[in-house]
Amino acid sequence: MGHIGLMPQRSSSIGGFIVQGRSGKSASVILDAALRLQDAGVFALLLEAVPGVVGRHIAENVRNVPIIGIGAGSAVGGQVLVVNDALGISPKTPKFVRRFAEFGESAQTAIESYVAAVKSRDFPSKEESYLMPRDQFQSLRSQAVPQPPAENPTELPESNTKASTTVEASTAKPAAGNLLAQAILGEDTIHEPPVHAS
Ligand SMILES: Nc1nc(=O)c2c([nH]1)NC[C@@H]1CN(c3ccc(C(=O)N[C@@H](CCC(=O)O)C(=O)O)cc3)CN21
Ligand SMILES: CC(C)C(=O)C(=O)O
Numbered sequence: 001m002g003h004i005g006l007m008p009q010r011s012s013s014i015g016g017f018i019v020q021g022r023s024g025k026s027a028s029v030i031l032d033a034a035l036r037l038q039d040a041g042v043f044a045l046l047l048e049a050v051p052g053v054v055g056r057h058i059a060e061n062v063r064n065v066p067i068i069g070i071g072a073g074s075a076v077g078g079q080v081l082v083v084n085d086a087l088g089i090s091p092k093t094p095k096f097v098r099r100f101a102e103f104g105e106s107a108q109t110a111i112e113s114y115v116a117a118v119k120s121r122d123f124p125s126k127e128e129s130y131l132m133p134r135d136q137f138q139s140l141r142s143q144a145v146p147q148p149p150a151e152n153p154t155e156l157p158e159s160n161t162k163a164s165t166t167v168e169a170s171t172a173k174p175a176a177g178n179l180l181a182q183a184i185l186g187e188d189t190i191h192e193p194p195v196h197a198s
Contacts, residue, residue: 001042002033002037002044002046004037004045004046004047004058005021005046005047005049006020006048019049019050019071020048020049020050027057031058031061034047034067038064038065044068045065046068046080047068047069047076048072050071050073052073052074055067055069055073060075068080070082070096082097085099086099087099087101087103088100088101088102088103091104
């Protein structure tokens with residue numbers, strides 16, 4: 001697939017996201033590139049950010065490959081729109097974008113709710129977690145856990161010492177492990193796992 005008109009990867013050298021082909025001369029350079037890409041065998045062309053009349057002119061003169069436009073008017077063979085723009089999630093959108101919805105605010109609210117639920121450990125709930133038969137978990141906990149090589153705290157940076165202390169407090173110590181197991185397994189109800197149920 002060829003790409004003609006505005007090529008965003010060149011925005012630094014052309015001075016920004018600037019509409020292309022606004023003069024007859026520059027539009028004919030774009031048409032020339034389109035014809036050479038057609039001859040080179042592209043299966044389609046993406047034509048980006050040109051006046052609508054230039055999009056129509058190029059579509060009329062490039063007969064053997066479809067022209068997919070973005071900001072190139074309605075006379076081309078197809079359209080592309082960045083989905084975040086169409087859904088109204090992008091804060092700012094170019095002139096050629098139609099925002100078919102305004103999901104930005106509700107997306108932000110949803111993501112903030114997710115972050116709060118994770119931090120409070122409300123999410124994931126028991127219903128949103130996989131369960132294990134109590135006897136299987138007891139068998140797991142009764143097995144000796146291979147110990148990592150002894151660490152010399154004086155040789156560790158402060159941040160590493162803190163991180164390993166946090167992991168130990170939350171998962172490795174028996175008391176904390178019990179709390180975790182109760183949270184997952186519930187009171188007395190034993191739930192069978194979905195596969196290998198005995
Ligand atoms: N979210 C998103 N949607 C896009 O469509 C998009 C991107 N990002 N990033 C890469 C390029 C940038 N795009 C653009 C952005 C702005 C214009 C535009 O209207 N340019 C104005 C000048 C704007 C200015 O001066 O800052 C022009 O008249 O040339 C065109 C294409 C399209 N592409
Ligand atoms: C907007 C799309 C088509 C694009 O050119 C890009 O992001 O590179």
